[in-house]
Amino acid sequence: MPRNIRVFDHGRPTLGVVVPCHNEAEVLARTHARLTRALASLAAFDCELIHVDDGSADDTWHIANLLAKKSGSVRAVKPSRNFGHQAACLAGLREAVGAVELLPPTSGAGPLRTPADVDAYCDRVRPGDWELVSVHGMGSCPMSLPERGGVGDEAGRPHGFTNLRLCDASVLPGAPGISPQGTIMSFAREIVGRHLESA
Structure with missing residues (x-):
């Protein structure tokens, strides 16, 4: 998994944006450009983009790699095959500069602080064990008065x-x-x- 690591040392918090991609060659460069412009306006943060190629059959990986080579604040991540949207998001979170720990949605799992912790968790737990109606964590910050x-x-x-x-x-x-x-x-x-x- 190639890594293009930037060390942020400006004393600002890091905002990482994970972009799961599956056969996105036609739109990835445009999406990247729009996200880059939007993130450039956030002066309070050091920002990074993490493009995760989730087993694409087109040139998504090639484009993501080119984008990562052009900027130290962009990374390209490629899991071994298509594992699905949520796994792609998790793969991106694992690579985020500012990530300290992940909190999985299962009782007794505890925080995941290392790649080995995440791998062991994924090997041990199945989606049926997750304490959600579906595989999406919902309602923890609801819109309302x-x-x-x-x-x-x-x-x-x-x-x-x-x-x-x-x-x-x-x-x-x-x-x-x-x-x-x-x-x-x-x-x-x-x-x-x-x-x-x-x-």
């Missing part, structure tokens, strides 16, 4: 913050069903769109 237990507003901003957005499954008020990927993607697209419009 604070007095109703909400963590963030309709723009994905946690209450009390102005320059932070949440745009993943955590903003959903609860699990919408067995296969929530479309709902999650729609929420993420809407939140990012609102953020870019207001920038």
